[in-house]
Amino acid sequence: MSFQPYRSPSTGRPVRAVLFDTFGTVVDWRTGVAQEVAAFAAAHGHTLDAGAFADRWRALYQPAMEAIRTGERGFTKLDTLHRENLDEALRHFGIDPDQVSSGILAELNKSWHRLPAWPDSVEGLASIRRHYIVGPLSNGNTSLLLDMARNAGLPWDVIIGSDMTRTYKPLPEAYLRTAEFLDLEPGEVMLAAAHNSDLHAARETGLATAFIARPTEHGPGQTADLAPEGDWDLAASSITELARGLVQQLQS
Template sequence: MTPDEIDALTFDVFGTVVDWRGGIIRDGTALGAKHGLAVDWGHFADAWRGLYQPLLGSVRDGRRPWVPLDQLHREGLLQVLAQFGIHGLDEAEIADFVRVWHRLDPWPDAVAALTRLKRRYVLATLSNGNVRLTVNMAKRAGLPWDAVLGAEVAHAYKPMPEAYLATARLLDVPPGRCLMVAAHYSDLVAACGQGFRTCYVWRRAEYGTGEKHDLPDDHGLDLVVEDFGELADRLGV
């Protein structure tokens, strides 16, 4: 794959662009201090994120109608609060904690490298995050997306094919000229299945010290990079 074979870069967001675990620990710690809670917020973050795929699955397989990710995050939070024995948060605190996903910090290389990449390529999110979540995150962090697309506009959660195909269609770019960028091999396999080119990014701190990555040796991807700076270098921008 050469740089001129690509028109658009589509990005997974949680874990790939932003640090969800660090953000939950940050805001959980502040909430815990306010309420005098003794909670391991890293474990809490992992438990909340652990409910992500089961909750998405209930929409993907048609057991329930479409709901935006904010709603699934809320349902997951209520379960995890109960599991950790945290009671006594009021509705405003719960609603605000759900929105921690709108306030996640980007990995340190992200904004500068995306700004470089934007000069030559169309940059779009291809996340399971809903549009408003992704817009709020971008405004706060300065992420320079050209378009916020993905699951909500497709009404299909990744890894359903329509999430990828609707995004490529709205960008008016053939899937083969879209480069899917993600820190998760499973996302890239699904994108590749729809004809996308693929780039794996190592985000070694995504799961804290408990590294948990899924890249096999015989991955067959187009690119594997350490961070977005290396991606920009490899694409010559």
Template sequence: MKKMPKALLFDVFGTVVDWRGSITREAQALLAPQGHALDWDAFARDWRSRYQPAMERIRSGARGFVRLDVLHRENLVETLEAFGVTGLAETEIDHLNRAWHRLDPWPDAPSGLARLKRGAIIATLSNGNIALMVNMARHGDLPWDAILGAEVARAYKPQPEAYLRSCEALALAPGETMMVAAHNSDLVAAAATGMRTAFVLRPEEYGDPQHEDAQARGRYDIIADDFHDLAEKLGIAAN
């Protein structure tokens, strides 16, 4: 292992928190009592599937920058329509949209992040906006030193500016930082900017062993089973 990175910057959706299980639960809790009998997992996946296309319109310059909360709500309205859900009050749509603020962490995340924080700065490098990340951190006991990423950089991953401006916000060169993610494309983009990389396995994000992110598909600095394994490989003691 080379010199310890000064900062670990984390993808959040899927890497730190379980979006699929959390959104499935939240959608069912709101909609089932109203008589809707949906495939709740399919609902969560459909909503999430609209995430990249919505950001691509911004990355391409077809639309100016807006926070992810705005995109999530627009995508939710489309998903509700696709699943034939009608008659919701605006407040109910808003409540369900804020489910992204209440995503549950993977079991190792709170304690693993606390351990990693003893060895380096830990910060988000997420496409999620600041309010979303702060509320999620408070919900899930995630001990970030800083909230960085798209809203700070005014750019959505995998645009290089998202990574470079996040490093710059910490007054660090990319090579002094490490991107931590469960997604191969995220790490490839981060590596292209000079960041070091750590792939963390999250097999239950999609629950599909054939999914492109079910395993590491690149030459990364570290491949870890979870955050405690990452800390072990970085040489950060358990206590």
């Protein structure tokens, strides 16, 4: 028996590295952020819907990166954008951030470094890692992704943060520079993501693609990204299921 790497029908290449979108695909940002927001609110006597606060904070994520993608603003790492967006989210909920100590806000901002993995993530990544390079392909900066990995036990081989590619998905350079650091052709890299838009951009730049369904990423009322919306190479309901699709044993 010899191991045959999965060959992507769309790229025609054997996959060498399986890289993962993180927020939503590997970790449950809404639950993790809401828990820390609820603790912050309780400690400071604020009454708020912590899930709604997490949604609001997250809603400011794409607009903040967009200013950088368009070149309107120089590259700024995600920790800084999250911190700015926290001020705006607090104001939206009637809390004046200037009345809260900067140390407490810095700690709350680090909730993005401590997000819990989905139940299948650690086992699925460990399975895939036996045969493929595994890493994040995330808009998170290196120190955020590193803290997240140590906290959640994510067994990455390598972490290439957006502060290393100095760009944000879905710009093509985010995918291409990551493949270049790995010394791989784009077609030898697979992006696994819970977001169809991310997979569209990855395919445009020549990567292999896998959809992972995360139907409660946005809470119980989620309406988008419930199913694959493209003919992605693979589609699975968990990272453990993706692992089974990637591991094919052929008689040698």
